[in-house]
Amino acid sequence: MTTQSHETAVLRARDFWASLVLIALSLFFLWKTSAIPLFGENRAGVSGADWYTSAALVPLGIFGGLLILSCVLLAIAIRSGGAAHALSAVGIGWDRAEALRFTTIAVMLFFYIAGLVPRVDFILASGLLITAMIFGYHGGHARRALLSAAMVALAGGYALIAHGPQAEWNAHSDDWLTLVCWLGLTLPVLRAARQERALRIVPVLAFFAPFILVCAMAFGFRQNVPARGGLIFKQIEYHYYVTLRPLWKD
Template sequence: MATQSADKAVLRARDFWASLALIALSLFFLWKTSAIPFLGENRAGVSGAGWYASAALAPLGIFGGLLILSRVLLAISIRSGGAAHALSAVGIGWNRAEALRFATIAAMLFFYIAGLVPRVDFILASGLLITALIYGYHGGHARRALLASAVVALAGGYALIANGPQAAWNRHGDDWLALACWLGLTLPVLRAARQERALRVVPALAFFAPFILVCAMAFGFRQNVPARGGLIFKQIEHQYYVTLRPLWKD
């Protein structure tokens, strides 16, 4: 019982720090989104015709939802004693496991946001990140976290260095590398899924979650999507306008 209680306290402390990081991240992106015209506003000569057609709609929904969920996680952590445990651990001194956990998460998010999102197909970039996060932190295995972080850093670092200028964002070399990294990381996920049943849904979740999101943004809400000329989305968009849309337009 004592071991279970200690493990729960550690998990709640992790939830406390994770919720603070997510709150900061969501507030930053909500602030950046506030520069996009919304509700018919006119900013820098750009007019928003209506809230349903505003490019701010999707990021407001995503990061607004993330802010709400992270605040709920923070409240649960505080009520469960996670904040007290986390702050006391900071006062005691260095915690190598916690430092490694947050360093690898920070590295993944940096290379995803700065390297992959602007340059790499959204489905490939997000699928790789989802796979890395679930595989790296399900079960608390440090080696998995290091491997997952290294794979995301490889794909994001290459995209950032090889295709840094905006004029080079439509090249597909980084798309192919991200796809190779995603497939390569899926192999240990499938091996681990033999003992950990929860990991069996990771490949499907990693593909269909960004697939549904990007299609809803592009074809449902008519929003701009990142890396529109990406390897997979370019084919989806072509099939939508050439094959599917004429079916109900005619």
């Protein structure tokens, strides 16, 4: 087996194991989401309304989509021989680059989910994460991954420590720090975009993707969004109800 074919076999084997883990996580969270009323039923004293206002809608979409993508990845891995190689232990072994990649991803996701999402404005938190994920792993540069993980860990760690109790979740110092980290990470993105044209869309995507999602959740599906009193969403919600809605009500 040539070096290139061996590396391909290892990657397909890791795809196989990764898809199994993602499928298990997706099924677990779909099972937990099933406890949220969807069609107006009453569970654990919580009464649901119409399906399109249910809090279960967004997690069902996210984890349902993740399950589908995981199954696609599993099918590709099996079709390309990844399952056979995985079961023969070809994909098992220490790889420093792989270990660094999975460690930095785990750090980002932990501080995003545990620190940023409940406390920091959704647009700021998600914009920082999207920027970190794309910049950190586009091109396979280890320093970029470390810098991206450090930025997310700094913002999420501060939010977790400084505003841990739920009574302090509406404070804005963590919003401002997250904004600074996001802008600070955007600067090397723009510098790298001079040579890597694909990175030019990152600032636009990092802002508009969470902006559209949170507006759809809050005003389209009437969902309760995380950190509703956040620095940016608080202004969006105010102008939606005070400035925009009266225009089509009159």
